[in-house]
Structures are given as C-alpha cells and as structure tokens.
Amino acid sequence: MKKILNDPFSYVDEMLEGLCAAHPEFYAQPEPRVIARAGGVTQGKVGIVTGGGSGHLPIFTGYVGKGLLDATAIGDVFASPSVDQMAAAMRQANGGAGILRLYGNYGGDVMNFDMAGEMLEMEDIPSTTVVLADDIVSAPPEEAAKRRGVAGMVYAFKCAGAKAEEMADLAEVTRVAQKTADACRSIGMALTSCTVPQAGKPTFEIGDDEMEMGMGIHGEPGIWRDKLKPADAITDEMIDRLLADMPLGSGERISLLVNSLGATPPEELYIMYRRAKARLEDAGITIAVPLVGRYATSMEMTGATLTWCRLDAELEALLKAPAACAYWTV
Amino acid sequence: MKKILNDPFSYVDEMLEGLCAAHPEFYAQPEPRVIARAGGVTQGKVGIVTGGGSGHLPIFTGYVGKGLLDATAIGDVFASPSVDQMAAAMRQANGGAGILRLYGNYGGDVMNFDMAGEMLEMEDIPSTTVVLADDIVSAPPEEAAKRRGVAGMVYAFKCAGAKAEEMADLAEVTRVAQKTADACRSIGMALTSCTVPQAGKPTFEIGDDEMEMGMGIHGEPGIWRDKLKPADAITDEMIDRLLADMPLGSGERISLLVNSLGATPPEELYIMYRRAKARLEDAGITIAVPLVGRYATSMEMTGATLTWCRLDAELEALLKAPAACAYWTV
Numbered sequence: 133m134k135k136i137l138n139d140p141f142s143y144v145d146e147m148l149e150g151l152c153a154a155h156p157e158f159y160a161q162p163e164p165r166v167i168a169r170a171g172g173v174t175q176g177k178v179g180i181v182t183g184g185g186s187g188h189l190p191i192f193t194g195y196v197g198k199g200l201l202d203a204t205a206i207g208d209v210f211a212s213p214s215v216d217q218m219a220a221a222m223r224q225a226n227g228g229a230g231i232l233r234l235y236g237n238y239g240g241d242v243m244n245f246d247m248a249g250e251m252l253e254m255e256d257i258p259s260t261t262v263v264l265a266d267d268i269v270s271a272p273p274e275e276a277a278k279r280r281g282v283a284g285m286v287y288a289f290k291c292a293g294a295k296a297e298e299m300a301d302l303a304e305v306t307r308v309a310q311k312t313a314d315a316c317r318s319i320g321m322a323l324t325s326c327t328v329p330q331a332g333k334p335t336f337e338i339g340d341d342e343m344e345m346g347m348g349i350h351g352e353p354g355i356w357r358d359k360l361k362p363a364d365a366i367t368d369e370m371i372d373r374l375l376a377d378m379p380l381g382s383g384e385r386i387s388l389l390v391n392s393l394g395a396t397p398p399e400e401l402y403i404m405y406r407r408a409k410a411r412l413e414d415a416g417i418t419i420a421v422p423l424v425g426r427y428a429t430s431m432e433m434t435g436a437t438l439t440w441c442r443l444d445a446e447l448e449a450l451l452k453a454p455a456a457c458a459y460w461t462v
Numbered sequence: 463m464k465k466i467l468n469d470p471f472s473y474v475d476e477m478l479e480g481l482c483a484a485h486p487e488f489y490a491q492p493e494p495r496v497i498a499r500a501g502g503v504t505q506g507k508v509g510i511v512t513g514g515g516s517g518h519l520p521i522f523t524g525y526v527g528k529g530l531l532d533a534t535a536i537g538d539v540f541a542s543p544s545v546d547q548m549a550a551a552m553r554q555a556n557g558g559a560g561i562l563r564l565y566g567n568y569g570g571d572v573m574n575f576d577m578a579g580e581m582l583e584m585e586d587i588p589s590t591t592v593v594l595a596d597d598i599v600s601a602p603p604e605e606a607a608k609r610r611g612v613a614g615m616v617y618a619f620k621c622a623g624a625k626a627e628e629m630a631d632l633a634e635v636t637r638v639a640q641k642t643a644d645a646c647r648s649i650g651m652a653l654t655s656c657t658v659p660q661a662g663k664p665t666f667e668i669g670d671d672e673m674e675m676g677m678g679i680h681g682e683p684g685i686w687r688d689k690l691k692p693a694d695a696i697t698d699e700m701i702d703r704l705l706a707d708m709p710l711g712s713g714e715r716i717s718l719l720v721n722s723l724g725a726t727p728p729e730e731l732y733i734m735y736r737r738a739k740a741r742l743e744d745a746g747i748t749i750a751v752p753l754v755g756r757y758a759t760s761m762e763m764t765g766a767t768l769t770w771c772r773l774d775a776e777l778e779a780l781l782k783a784p785a786a787c788a789y790w791t792v
Contacts, residue, residue: 134653134670134764136730138692143729146693150732153739154720154754189728323464340464362468363476390484395725397761398519399473400466402480409483424484426756431727432764434464461791 133332135432140329144186144208151193155458158197165217167193168203168224178296178305179203179225182235182289183218183245185210187328188349190459191285191428192235199455199462200293201234202227209328209431210350212240218248222259226252230302231259234288234309236281260302262309264288266316266439268377269346269355282349283391283428284316287441287451290462294453308450315442317378319370322347322393322435323360345369349393349430349437363400367407370438375415380442382416387423387451389439394429396436401425404436421451427460463662465762470659474516474538481523485788488527495547497523498533498554508626508635509533509555512565512619513548513575515540517658518679520789521615521758522565529785529792530623531564532557539658539761540680542570548578552589556582560632561589564618564639566611590632592639594618596646596769598707599676599685612679613721613758614646617771617781620792624783638780645772647708649700652677652723652765653690675699679723679760679767693730697737700768705745710772712746717753717781719769724759726766731755734766751781757790 137143145164152161160170173179182192183205192204202225205213213221222231231252233245242263249259265277266284292309300308322344325334335351338344343361346354361369380386390405392398401424409419420443428437441447455462467473475494482491490500503509512522513535522534532555535543543551552561561582563575572593579589595607596614622639630638652674655664665681668674673691676684691699710716720735722728731754739749750773758767771777785792 134690136653136693136696136726136766137733138694143733146733146736147729148732150734150736150739150754154732154735154752187727187729323466360464363466364468366466394727395762395764396466397517397724397759399477399517399761402478402484403467403473403476404480405484406476406480409480422484424480429727431729432725434725434762436466 133327135327135329137329140332143329144206147186148206158458162224163220165206165213166203166221166224167196167206169196173202173225173227175227176229177227177299178229178302179227179231180292180296181221181225181231181233183213183221184235184241185212187431188429194459195289195457197455197457199297199453200289200457209330212244215244215247218245219251222248222252222257226257231257232292232302232305232309233259233261234292235263236285237263237265237279258302260306262288262306262313264313266318267348268317268319268373270348270352273377280348282318282320283389283437283439284313284318286389286427287316287387288312290455291447291450293455294450312441312447315447316439317374318437318439319373320347320349320435320437321345321366321370322433324434325351326394326431326433347435363403364407367404368411371408371411374438374440378442380415380417385418385420385443385448386440387421387443388419389423389427391428391437391439392426393433393435393437394426395432395434398425401436408438420448463657465657465659467659470662473659474536477516478536488788492554493550495536495543496533496551496554497526497536499526503532503555503557505557506559507557507629508559508632509557509561510622510626511551511555511561511563513543513551514565514571515542517761518759524789525619525787527785527787529627529783530619530787539660542574545574545577548575549581552578552582552587556587561587562622562632562635562639563589563591564622565593566615567593567595567609588632590636592618592636592643594643596648597678598647598649598703600678600682603707610678612648612650613719613767613769614643614648616719616757617646617717618642620785621777621780623785624780642771642777645777646769647704648767648769649703650677650679650765650767651675651696651700652763654764655681656724656761656763677765693733694737697734698741701738701741704768704770710745710747715748715750715773715778716770717751717773718749719753719757721758721767721769722756723763723765723767724756725762725764728755731766738768750778
C-alpha cells in the first residue's frame with residue numbers, strides 16, 4: 133500500500149486533525165467525528181447536515197462553510213458514520229429552524245441518518261431528508277430511487293446551502309435540495325482502483341491497458357470493461373448515456389462538472405471538458421457554470437465522472453450565490 | 463499509459479483549449495501557447511510573466527489572475543517554451559511599466575527567457591529576472607544558485623503579484639520577488655512516477671514498497687531510496703532537512719505549503735501537515751498562512767513536497783492580499 137500514513141486505524145482521525153489545523157477559518161471539530169463551521173451555528177437559519185465515509189475529499193467534510201453545509205458526520209474510509217455521530221452533527225447544525233439531512237443514497241447512511249432523525253425528533257428538533265441518487269449506471273431509470281449518490285451532491289450542497297443562507301424555511305430549503313437532486317445526473321469511469329487503508333490492498337484489480345465505464349466511486353461494477361479508449365470516445369459515450377437518461381433540448385442551460393476521482397490530473401479533465409462542451413453546444417445546450425477539478429474523489433483512484441445539473445433561473449442563481457470553504461469559493 | 467487523452471502530441475493544446483473554455487473569467491489564449499488574463503493587461507502595472515513545461519497544474523498557467531501573474535508561456539510536458547513563446551507572453555503582459563520574468567531554475571527556461579528578454583529590450587520593453595531555486599536537495603548550500611525551482615514559485619507569484627497590484631515600480635516588484643525567492647525552501651519525496659504522454663512510459667521505476675526522499679518534480683534523483691516509512695517519520699526528516707538548510711528561531715513566522723505531486727490525496731497531506739505543525743510549534747515557530755493541497759504537481763505522480771516561506775510583516779501582508787485564479791482565491 134503506497135500511502136503516506138502512520139497507522140491505517142488512525143488515518144481518519146489524524147486527517148481530521150490536520151484538516152482543522154490547516155483551515156481553522158472554515159472548520160471546527162466539536163466532537164471527534166463531527167466537523168462544523170468555525171464560526172458556529174447561525175441562529176434562525178436552517179441547518180444542513182451531511183455525512184458519509186471518509187476518503188472522498190472534498191466530499192463530505194470539505195463542503196462545510198458559508199453558503200454550503202453547516203456540519204458533517206465522518207465515518208471511517210468508505211464506511212457510514214454511526215447514528216450517534218450523525219445525531220451529534222445535527223445538534224451542531226441546529227439553529228432553531230430545523231435541519232435538512234442531505235447525503236448520498238447508500239444503505240448504511242440512509243439507515244443511520246433515519247435513526248438519527250428520530251433521535252432528534254425526540255429532542256424537538258425537526259428534520260427533513262433529501263437523498264442524492266444521481267449515478268445513472270447504478271440502477272435503471274424505472275428504479276431510479278435505488279441509484280447511488282455521487283458528485284451530484286456538490287450541486288445539492290451548493291443550491292440548498294445558498295437557499296438556507298437566504299433564511300428560507302425548512303420546507304423551502306428542502307424543496308430546493310430535492311429540485312437540485314432531481315436535476316442532476318452523473319456517470320463515472322475508472323482506470324485504476326484506490327486502496328482503503330484498513331484493507332491494505334486495492335479494492336479491485338484491473339488490467340494495465342483497461343478501463344471500466346460506469347464504475348462507482350467505491351469500485352462498484354460498471355457497464356463494461358475493455359481496452360482504454362481515447363478521451364473523446366470516452367467523453368462521447370458518457371455524454372450519450374447522460375442524454376439518454378435525461379434528454380436535454382436546444383436552448384437548455386446546465387452546469388457541467390468534470391470531476392477527477394483523485395489521481396487523474398486536471399490536464400486530462402480539461403481534454404474531456406473541451407469535448408463535452410463541443411458536444412453539448414452542438415446540441416444547442418449552454419454550459420452556464422462549468423466546474424472542472426476534484427470535487428468528489430476516492431483518494432488515489434484514477435478516473436473521472438461527468439455530472440450535470442439542469443438549470444432554471446432559480447437554480448442558476450443559487451449556484452452563483454456566494455459560498456466559501458477550503459475547496460471552493462464562489 | 464493509463465491516461466485519458468487522445469493523441470499525446472495534442473495533449474497540451476487540447477488541455478489549454480479546455481482550460482480556457484472552463485475558466486473564461488480568468489484565462490484568455492491570445493496565442494496558441496500563451497495564456498493571459500481574461501481581462502487584458504492593466505496599463506501602468508508591472509507585468510509578471512512565467513513559463514515552463516506543461517504537466518504541473520496549477521503551475522504555471524493556473525496562477526494567471528488578479529494579484530498573481532499576467533501571462534505565461536507554455537511548453538510541451540516537462541519541456542521549456544520557445545524563445546518566441548516567451549517573448550509573446552511578455553508582450554501580452556506589457557502594460558508599459560516593465561516586466562518581471564519569474565520562473566523556476568531550469569537550464570532551458572533560463573536560456574530561452576534570457577533571449578526573450580533581449581528581444582523585448584530591442585522593442586524598448588524593459589524586464590528583470592528572478593529565478594526560483596528553492597529545492598534544497600538539488601544542490602548543496604554553497605551552490606544554491608544551481609538549485610531547481612519547485613513549489614516556492616507559488617509564494618513568489620503571490621507576493622510579487624500582490625506588490626505589482628499596488629502599482630509598485632519594476633524595481634520594487636523585482637525586490638519583493640527576490641526577497642520571497644530567498645525566503646523559500648522546499649523538499650520533496652515521491653512514491654511513484656508519472657508518465658510523460660509523448661514518452662508513453664513512466665519516467666522512472668520504483669519498487670512497490672519503496673519511496674525516494676528528495677526526488678525532484680520531474681523524477682530527478684533524490685537523497686535515498688528505501689522502504690516506505692510512516693508519515694510522521696517522513697515529515698520529520700523533511701522538516702529536519704529544511705531546518706538544517708534554513709535554521710528558524712523561536713518566535714519566527716512562516717507559511718508552510720504541504721503540496722501533493724498529483725495523485726497523493728489531501729487526506730494524506732493533512733496527516734503530514736498535522737505532524738509538521740506540531741514539530742514547528744515545538745520549536746516556537748508560528749505557521750501564519752498554512753497551505754495544503756495541489757499547488758505544483760507532476761500530473762499523476764504520487765508524493766508530496768514541503769515548502770516554507772519565512773515571513774516578515776511585508777511578505778505576510780502580501781501573502782494575505784486578495785488574489786484570484788481558478789485554483790486559488792485569497
């Protein structure tokens with residue numbers, strides 16, 4: 133395992149210690165596995181909480197900040213946080229206006245966050261849930277509720293975060309989060325695996341000349357595995373699959389996120405973005421807010437994901453509203 | 463070669479096309495291998511130009527922006543730009559107040575930028591040079607002028623850029639750039655190689671359980687190669703070597719940059735930062751402006767570098783002055 137670490141079992145805690153030490157203007161650590169805004173809770177504002185496994189920076193923890201999230205619960209690498217950790221994160225985000233739980237559709241996260249919500253209800257802290265399920269490969273359209281959540285979370289954090297910052301009520305923030313979730317579609321492809329520190333070996337094996345289309349961010353199986361194709365062919369297939377799942381008409385506006393799974397450098401993302409933009413513009417679609425970089429990763433995994441968020445005037449304005457965390461400033 | 467690309471020979475040009483398409487608010491491409499500020503030149507301001515090989519994003523091109531650079535000349539991967547490309551970048555940065563050439567100490571870059579400076583002199587555009595030579599492993603202290611420039615460039619771009627934004631004259635901007643260069647020290651370590659697209663195979667071979675201390679960002683040989691050590695031991699040795707080269711006393715202030723060479727994820731950088739901070743604070747040193755992330759990379763190389771910039775009131779204020787590019791907002 134080629135990683136710069138001490139003990140695999142202290143990986144997450146040492147990472148969090150360094151994260152908060154490096155960015156004290158953004159992150160506070162009120163409990164060992166909870167990160168909250170450094171400035172504390174905003175009274176009267178809806179709190180937005182997320183949570184999930186470690187190893188995906190900036191997701192989840194990195195998006196705690198003004199115009200984004202209020203707190204996050206942090207699990208081990210690729211593992212759900214506990215019910216208690218989620219409940220603790222929710223208490224940290226409680227400004228008296230209710231809490232939105234906003235996270236990716238993974239079994240353990242859903243189960244634990246539901247139980248945490250019930251715990252908080254007994255403390256008279258109301259909460260709602262919006263779950264991201266944007267990975268089109270993970271289930272067919274007729275079973276869209278079974279899909280996994282991936283980089284679409286970034287859009288949901290941003291738009292719901294901006295709405296909460298306007299001091300909208302819990303129903304409104306929840307509506308915006310669900311609308312954003314519904315507007316997002318993602319597809320990924322991977323070239324190499326990552327290694328979970330506590331496992332010590334790659335999650336999956338793949339040939340030196342192979343790629344896998346549609347692979348999930350934890351190494352979940354994709355659609356096909358074959359010889360590595362050229363960037364334009366890869367991008368074309370990803371765009372075609374996204375369009376088949378959510379047809380877009382001429383004149384529509386989207387934000388497109390070309391995201392690295394970690395090791396894939398920005399140089400390659402730009403080669404993909406160039407092609408994706410040309411393809412979409414040929415179809416009369418405008419990319420209003422392009423995002424290219426590392427927004428949702430799997431440590432040192434090689435590969436990329438494409439996500440789009442279909443925009444209307446409301447979502448575009450929320451996407452362009454000010455926000456600030458250590459990884460993203462708008 | 464596991465990269466998402468089309469033709470290795472179009473890698474740089476397609477990357478630049480995507481970069482400018484993704485970030486039109488920051489970058490313009492007045493010539494095929496020149497990137498300049500999207501907003502055009504600022505009349506009366508000293509222009510700051512850099513240049514170097516591709517494959518190091520955000521260095522060099524990414525740091526074009528307000529409070530940072532004015533233009534950059536872009537070579538092939540790990541190759542110097544041509545004299546003509548450098549001269550063209552200098553013309554793009556010319557606001558009538560002279561130009562600072564600010565780049566890393568590599569033979570081809572120095573030779574070509576000197577010739578470009580002579581060409582511009584014949585066009586009555588004066589320029590000065592400051593060369594970064596911050597990699598302490600690349601030559602002993604008595605031959606410090608032979609050292610290579612690495613992530614210290616980030617500090618020089620930032621501080622000189624902030625000074626130029628104050629509309630200081632060329633002598634003053636040059637003084638600040640040289641002062642910053644003199645205040646920086648770096649050391650790197652690598653776990654795996656990257657692959658230059660046109661070469662098609664890794665620059666160097668290294669065992670599955672090995673690391674190399676002191677390796678340069680293009681794979682230049684380091685001090686030792688041995689079994690991978692724990693993060694704290696690696697960090698301790700890097701800090702010790704930096705302190706041996708530039709002793710710091712109790713009460714001093716520095717900015718510390720923990721930089722990924724590309725594939726190493728932020729999680730591991732934070733584990734290193736945590737240790738480096740503890741070591742430096744034990745010695746009475748304050749880290750005033752911590753930077754942790756990908757600031758100077760080698761595509762998908764695995765490894766990290768530590769850089770510090772010794773601060774006085776002037777440099778600290780310049781480091782904290784506003785700046786904005788696609789990779790860094792202050």
